[in-house]
Amino acid sequence: MLSTATVLNLPRRFQRTENPGRFGGLTAENRTRVFFSPAVEDGNVRLLHDRGERTETLATRVTVAESTLAQARGLMFRRSIPDDYALVFPFGGEGFRSLHMVCVPFPIDAVWLREEEVTKVKRLRAWIGLGWGRADCVIELPAGAADDVRVGDRLRLVEE
Numbered sequence: 001m002l003s004t005a006t007v008l009n010l011p012r013r014f015q016r017t018e019n020p021g022r023f024g025g026l027t028a029e030n031r032t033r034v035f036f037s038p039a040v041e042d043g044n045v046r047l048l049h050d051r052g053e054r055t056e057t058l059a060t061r062v063t064v065a066e067s068t069l070a071q072a073r074g075l076m077f078r079r080s081i082p083d084d085y086a087l088v089f090p091f092g093g094e095g096f097r098s099l100h101m102v103c104v105p106f107p108i109d110a111v112w113l114r115e116e117e118v119t120k121v122k123r124l125r126a127w128i129g130l131g132w133g134r135a136d137c138v139i140e141l142p143a144g145a146a147d148d149v150r151v152g153d154r155l156r157l158v159e160e
Contacts, residue, residue, distance in 0.1 A: 047086045050154040058145055059086035062157065066090065075140060076103040087140040094136040101129035109146035111155060113137040118153045121146050
């Protein structure tokens, strides 16, 4: 099975190794970076939504939360996010993934993916929203951005 980073075509610096082990496939060289580095916005990456033969851009400002710390922080303590923004949480493999809206003062759309395929879409309310599902990647978008996204659609990241 391909990793989420490979399936989503993430830039190489966001990819984990395929060698599972004590540190979830992380090498000694990148262990510190993956656990403690901040989320990185990549201006050369777009989030695309494929639905049948139609493709549309959901976000042109994409941030990848690759480290454990960046994933734990998510959108907490931000006042808002731009309309063309996406926060991507790539995980080392499929598992139960939960989101909370503690310290997030605005609603968002959350999308759970398995190998680029949408498995769940949910609007999370400010401050008190909760969501969970099985996924190898979760994407957070501004409220309303995922209104046309349905289970079975595909979302993918593309480098320009």
